[in-house]
Amino acid sequence: MMSRLPVMSNKRVLTNSSSSENIQDVGPAQKKSRKELVPVKPQAAATVIGGRRPPAAAPRPPLSKTVRAAGAATVAVGPSRGVVKPPIASTAAKGTSMKQPVATNGTKPGGSRRLPWDLKGKVSDMEDRVRNYQTRVKSVGQENEDLKSALAQNQVKVGEMEDKLNKQKIQISSYEVELRKLSGVREELDKVSSDRSFLQRELTNLESKHRVMETLRDSQETELQMLKMKLSVQESTLARLQTTLRDTEEQVRYLKVTVSEQKDELHAGEMERRRLHNSIQELKGNIRVFCRVRPLVDGGNLKHIQLPANDNKTITLAKTEESHTGKAADTHKNYNFSFDRVFSPSASQQEVFEEISLLVQSALDGYNVCCFAYGQTGSGKTYTMEGDEFDQSRGVIPRAVQQIFKASEKLGAQGWQFTFTASFVEIYNETLRDLLYTGKANKRPEHEIRKSTANEVTITNLTYKSVSNEDQVLGLIELANQNRATAQTAQNDRSSRSHSVFQLDIEGMNAGRDIKCKSTLCLVDLAGSERMVKSQSQGERFKEMTAINGSLSNLGIVIAALANKVQPRLSEAKHHTLNIVICGCFNHLLCVFSGELRSLQELQADILAAGLPRRKQQDVGSSLRLSSLAFPLESLCELI
Numbered sequence: 264m265m266s267r268l269p270v271m272s273n274k275r276v277l278t279n280s281s282s283s284e285n286i287q288d289v290g291p292a293q294k295k296s297r298k299e300l301v302p303v304k305p306q307a308a309a310t311v312i313g314g315r316r317p318p319a320a321a322p323r324p325p326l327s328k329t330v331r332a333a334g335a336a337t338v339a340v341g342p343s344r345g346v347v348k349p350p351i352a353s354t355a356a357k358g359t360s361m362k363q364p365v366a367t368n369g370t371k372p373g374g375s376r377r378l379p380w381d382l383k384g385k386v387s388d389m390e391d392r393v394r395n396y397q398t399r400v401k402s403v404g405q406e407n408e409d410l411k412s413a414l415a416q417n418q419v420k421v422g423e424m425e426d427k428l429n430k431q432k433i434q435i436s437s438y439e440v441e442l443r444k445l446s447g448v449r450e451e452l453d454k455v456s457s458d459r460s461f462l463q464r465e466l467t468n469l470e471s472k473h474r475v476m477e478t479l480r481d482s483q484e485t486e487l488q489m490l491k492m493k494l495s496v497q498e499s500t501l502a503r504l505q506t507t508l509r510d511t512e513e514q515v516r517y518l519k520v521t522v523s524e525q526k527d528e529l530h531a532g533e534m535e536r537r538r539l540h541n542s543i544q545e546l547k548g549n550i551r552v553f554c555r556v557r558p559l560v561d562g563g564n565l566k567h568i569q570l571p572a573n574d575n576k577t578i579t580l581a582k583t584e585e586s587h588t589g590k591a592a593d594t595h596k597n598y599n600f601s602f603d604r605v606f607s608p609s610a611s612q613q614e615v616f617e618e619i620s621l622l623v624q625s626a627l628d629g630y631n632v633c634c635f636a637y638g639q640t641g642s643g644k645t646y647t648m649e650g651d652e653f654d655q656s657r658g659v660i661p662r663a664v665q666q667i668f669k670a671s672e673k674l675g676a677q678g679w680q681f682t683f684t685a686s687f688v689e690i691y692n693e694t695l696r697d698l699l700y701t702g703k704a705n706k707r708p709e710h711e712i713r714k715s716t717a718n719e720v721t722i723t724n725l726t727y728k729s730v731s732n733e734d735q736v737l738g739l740i741e742l743a744n745q746n747r748a749t750a751q752t753a754q755n756d757r758s759s760r761s762h763s764v765f766q767l768d769i770e771g772m773n774a775g776r777d778i779k780c781k782s783t784l785c786l787v788d789l790a791g792s793e794r795m796v797k798s799q800s801q802g803e804r805f806k807e808m809t810a811i812n813g814s815l816s817n818l819g820i821v822i823a824a825l826a827n828k829v830q831p832r833l834s835e836a837k838h839h840t841l842n843i844v845i846c847g848c849f850n851h852l853l854c855v856f857s858g859e860l861r862s863l864q865e866l867q868a869d870i871l872a873a874g875l876p877r878r879k880q881q882d883v884g885s886s887l888r889l890s891s892l893a894f895p896l897e898s899l900c901e902l903i
């Protein structure tokens with residue numbers, strides 16, 4: 264049912280509607296103003312509807328609910344959609360008044376109802392009611408005015424709020440822009456913060472390093488202080504040393520003069536030593552003969568040889584000689600021989616070399632030296648001259664070479680410089696063979712011995728190797744042995760029947776003193792001396808024996824001539840190769856004789872067989888084979 268009191272309802276609805284709309288968009292401030300309004304509206308509504316009116320003026324949904332329940336509120340709510348209805352007289356009021364029951368006594372039912380005929384009373388009631396309504400209209404009008412002013416205020420506030428809102432929106436959008444910018448900044452911030460943590464770690468490291476450096480600096484400062492102190496001490500020491508240095512320099516100058524004087528003295532001493540050394544060698548005998556007795560192969564005793572204990576220069580050979588007639592008993596004879604030195608079977612290679620080394624020194628001093636080993640086959644010539652590969656068993660040649668190079672090094676300190684040239688030749692059947700030849704076997708050149716006007720003996724086409732150390736010489740000896748071994752296979756036991764001559768030409772120069780010296784060290788392993796009669800050689804062996812004995816006899820002649828200081832007269836002018844070699848190269852001659860013991864007669868027979876002046880041969884009978892025999896060269900010379 265529609266209310267007939269539209270004026271109030273419309274106005275209230277409009278107010279509520281706009282308030283309601285505004286409330287949706289406003290904040291807490293706006294809400295507050297609405298609350299202020301709320302108490303006014305119900306009051307007004309209550310005034311209009313007369314106690315039964317619902318609080319339709321309230322804009323909120325709960326209020327509307329209340330209005331619907333009351334019925335009258337339906338009228339009031341309708342215009343809330345903004346429809347303003349024209350003010351018409353309240354039919355409801357009319358209807359109500361028409362339908363109201365009227366008391367028959369003129370009063371209102373229940374005591375207050377007027378009777379239908381009480382028109383006056385009714386009019387009076389109506390007038391009361393009009394007055395009430397007018398009063399209420401007034402108050403509602405007042406209320407409406409209040410609401411209007413409140414609305415105006417609220418609208419102003421709403422406008423302000425909208426302005427604020429817009430401003431805030433603008434600000435929010437600017438914040439959003441800034442935020443977007445800040446997101447880039449955030450990444451940068453992250454990066455910066457990671458950089459910062461990295462740098463912090465670096466900083467921590469650097470700080471610890473710094474602490475270490477500080478500690479180091481402290482210690483170095485301490486050290487520096489110490490060094491400064493030391494420096495000051497050293498400076499004072501330096502000053503003292505400089506003074507000392509000046510004094511020392513003075514002394515050095517003085518000492519240099521002394522040294523040079525002493526060098527002169529040393530040189531003079533060296534020259535004197537040489538002269539004396541070689542005078543001694545000459546006094547000892549330019550020709551020296553040593554006898555070395557080879558031990559028996561089975562290690563047994565040498566019964567027939569006596570070596571006096573306190574004398575190392577004599578040897579006694581015992582021999583039992585059978586009676587040739589058979590009438591007399593066998594005779595026991597002793598033969599005494601004397602040498603420059605006799606070596607017992609137990610003598611070592613070193614002992615033998617010690618005697619020879621004095622002459623090796625002479626070779627370096629500029630004197631020609633020749634050392635040869637003589638003896639029958641198997642008597643130990645090669646062992647004495649070459650020895651074997653073991654250090655203790657090395658023979659004369661390797662030891663002499665070692666001594667030469669060691670001594671030349673020492674003399675180097677005194678300004679001497681040496682050059683060495685080695686050659687190695689074999690003489691077999693009066694034919695020369697180059698043992699250092701390395702060419703093709705079928706192209707071996709022939710050799711001849713030549714003597715220059717300067718009295719120098721050379722061999723044509725021979726290999727002369729320049730050597731500067733011991734190893735090189737040992738290499739050449741090895742090569743020579745290989746060459747000998749090759750020839751050996753072609754002719755059985757050839758080495759026993761050939762002479763081998765190792766020659767080292769030595770040239771020394773002392774440039775500072777303008778002195779030169781030149782000499783030759785000749786080391787010879789002679790062929791085995793076999794007695795022709797005894798060996799009963801024939802054919803090739805006979806030829807070999809003839810050659811060997813021919814050369815040995817000439818050797819004897821040469822030695823004798825040297826001993827007598829005369830020119831040798833050689834037995835066979837054609838075959839004198841060995842002799843010439845020896846003639847040309849030695850000032851000192853050393854012979855190491857070893858061989859089979861034969862009686863003196865046998866020795867004489869050997870000598871006779873070798874072409875020496877004949878003497879009456881004695882029947883030597885059966886020979887005594889002792890391990891070794893040496894005979895003094897003097898005896899040999901006496902026999903010549």
Ligand SMILES: Nc1ncnc2c1ncn2[C@@H]1O[C@H](COP(=O)(O)OP(=O)(O)OP(=O)(O)O)[C@@H](O)[C@H]1O
Pocket residue numbers: 556557558608638639640641642643644645646647758759760790791
């Ligand atoms: N003093 C010694 N001590 C030990 N062994 C020796 C000694 N002398 C020689 N010999 C040995 O005797 C053997 C014969 O010696 P070596 O070959 O030197 O004799 P050789 O006189 O040179 O003979 P050839 O005339 O046949 O050349 C070798 O085995 C050698 O080692």
